[in-house]
Amino acid sequence: MVPLVDVVFILLLFFMLTTSIAKEKQLPVGYSTATTSSTEVVTRELVIETEDGVISAEGQRISTHDAKKLAAWVGLDADAIYIVDTQSQISTQALVTVLDRLSDAGATQLMVKEDQP
Amino acid sequence: MTVELRQNPPSSDTQLIPLINVVFLMLAFFMIAGQIQRPDSVVLETPISESESDRQSSPITIAVTKDERIFVNGTLVLQEELVNHISEMSDEIGSPSSPTILLRADARLAAVRTRAILGALRETGIGEVSLATLHTSGFRE
Numbered sequence: 001m002v003p004l005v006d007v008v009f010i011l012l013l014f015f016m017l018t019t020s021i022a023k024e025k026q027l028p029v030g031y032s033t034a035t036t037s038s039t040e041v042v043t044r045e046l047v048i049e050t051e052d053g054v055i056s057a058e059g060q061r062i063s064t065h066d067a068k069k070l071a072a073w074v075g076l077d078a079d080a081i082y083i084v085d086t087q088s089q090i091s092t093q094a095l096v097t098v099l100d101r102l103s104d105a106g107a108t109q110l111m112v113k114e115d116q117p
Numbered sequence: 118m119t120v121e122l123r124q125n126p127p128s129s130d131t132q133l134i135p136l137i138n139v140v141f142l143m144l145a146f147f148m149i150a151g152q153i154q155r156p157d158s159v160v161l162e163t164p165i166s167e168s169e170s171d172r173q174s175s176p177i178t179i180a181v182t183k184d185e186r187i188f189v190n191g192t193l194v195l196q197e198e199l200v201n202h203i204s205e206m207s208d209e210i211g212s213p214s215s216p217t218i219l220l221r222a223d224a225r226l227a228a229v230r231t232r233a234i235l236g237a238l239r240e241t242g243i244g245e246v247s248l249a250t251l252h253t254s255g256f257r258e
């Protein structure tokens with residue numbers, strides 16, 4: 001019995017050290033300037049103002065927490081290309097969260113506005 | 118008159134059975150729920166997202182840490198050299214279609230820096246870019 005337990009312990013140790021339980025995903029982001037040069041596509045720009053997801057777009061401030069209001073704004077033209085810009089103090093996590101919320105609100109094409117390197 | 122019932126002490130093997138059961142259950146959990154992968158050489162806090170697209174293996178992975186250091190496939194690269202470095206790597210890969218670049222940006226990194234890296238990648242004129250994320254139901258690394 002004891003040798004079996006030893007082997008099982010070693011197997012357990014191996015799997016505990018080598019496996020990852022976190023589900024790794026990816027979020028595709030396009031190059032915004034490549035699409036804005038074409039005149040046929042409709043683009044809508046928005047700027048993330050605060051870390052908790054308040055955006056300003058087309059002259060109005062919208063909290064992305066307010067799913068109904070955001071869906072109403074996105075619903076005006078859900079097929080447009082949404083180009084997301086940020087204020088300087090915004091973190092990458094806040095950017096990703098806003099992209100998620102826009103996607104939930106029905107936006108299908110999301111792009112992050114590139115900055116000058 | 119009282120009769121004393123004498124019970125044989127359990128053997129050491131019998132005492133081990135509950136322990137073995139637990140260890141087997143843990144082994145089964147890690148074998149089923151986990152996935153074996155090479156650990157990323159650059160440790161950073163991946164942004165959490167609801168994105169459902171599985172992370173694809175990418176020939177070019179760029180990691181940007183919180184303190185703005187840039188690693189291309191694990192090698193430290195200066196911001197000024199990034200465009201040349203990526204262009205050279207793209208030529209080496211020699212794929213007819215543009216490769217996808219996986220950008221692992223730290224969740225705490227300023228989004229402006231992430232956007233600047235995207236700007237630099239656009240200059241190389243290659244590939245599509247995806248941001249590496251962790252699913253909301255996943256555990257923090």
